[in-house]
Amino acid sequence: MKKKLLNYLILLACLATVSVSCSGSAQAAVLGDDYPFSWKYGGFGVDPWTMYWRQCTSFAAYRLSNTNGFTLPIGYGNAITWGNIARANGHRVDMNPAVGSIAWFSAGVNGAGHMGHVAWVAEVHGDQVTIEEYNYDAGQGPEKYHKRSFHKSQVSGYIHFKDLESGTQNGNPTxxxxxxxxxxxxxxxxxxxxxxxxxxxxxxxxxxxxxxxxxxxxxxxxxxxxxxxxxxxxxxxxxxxxxxxxxxxxxxxxxxxxxxxxxxxxxxxxxxxxxxxxx
Incomplete structure (x- = not known):
């Protein structure tokens, strides 16, 4: 009973704060809706990376921080600008997905709106990629969690800030x-x-x-x-x-x-x- 209670308390902590690193979160698998509870159900707010709550950019920045251990610098703005800013900052942007990389979509690419879209890569199986994202309305409503899979070519690029896959170091492949x-x-x-x-x-x-x-x-x-x-x-x-x-x-x-x-x-x-x- 004490062990179950402890696990429950850890789960609540993971939902309530961005400072907790949850056990097993760095594994190559879909993690589910781990976005902070207060941001998920709160009203209007801005996260530590200056992204609005429940937007795709906020969820991606949160995953990079909580799961990858990477702090997104201030100034990345709307999703459509992420790829170009990342390249200018020396980060690799290519068409090769890796677990923990950011799938980046320009306007109109694979359902992205006029401000683009970003998502966190959870799984890569051959040419198939599974991403987790926020504010991609596939019927569940806006500003909500979603996951989907597609061919790896259906993006504008993959941003490698700090990938999680084995065989990578500091976001760069070995x-x-x-x-x-x-x-x-x-x-x-x-x-x-x-x-x-x-x-x-x-x-x-x-x-x-x-x-x-x-x-x-x-x-x-x-x-x-x-x-x-x-x-x-x-x-x-x-x-x-x-x-x-x-x-x-x-x-x-x-x-x-x-x-x-x-x-x-x-x-x-x-x-x-x-x-x-x-x-």
Missing amino acids: NSSIKVGDSVRFTGTFRVTSVSGNTITSQDLAGGTPTKHNIVDPSPVLEVDAQGNPTSDQYLNPGETFTIPGNFKVLAIDPPSDGILVQIGNLKTWVTQSVLEKI
Whole structure:
């Protein structure tokens, strides 16, 4: 009886405060509606990260703090701005989900409103992602908890503040098994950042703002839609999505930047290690 009472008191504490770290909360699984009780049922209020209660941004900031152990800096604003601000602050934003990362949706993407949307990634199974979120009305009403699953490509990006998956450190993936001479392939889909003549760049491939070292020959790439299906025109413009089929040889590795040099078409290009998997 005492043990049951203690467990009950711990549960109440988890619901009532953001300062309690609940046992097992860092595991790769759906955690349920653990949003603080007073924020969930209170009136108008602002959380410690200056987000309004019961909005998607507040829930995401709360999860990052309570589960990931990451404090979101002040100034991230509406969900639509999160990805760009995160990149500017040096955080990786790509199309590779990880447990504990933030799924980021631009306006109109996968049901997001005009101010965008953010959610916390709870599970990743192959190409399927399960997210937990607030204020996504799927019939339960606004400003409420919700969870859903979909193909990993149906987002604008995944923000890696401080992921929870094994094989990550400080929000960055460790993939030290890849060595020079290995064969690798690209995983996921990528968005075009810029087009210049017959070349393109992608922040997703570069792992940040592209430089002259991240220029890509688009001739081997395949333009796809939000579901990963090839499109009919195959003319890439900024904001459009593509995949890179085929196998590639690792030419060089730069551990400090987590970069790998491969040749795509006629150009040798540095890409972030997280977009590759060893064959």
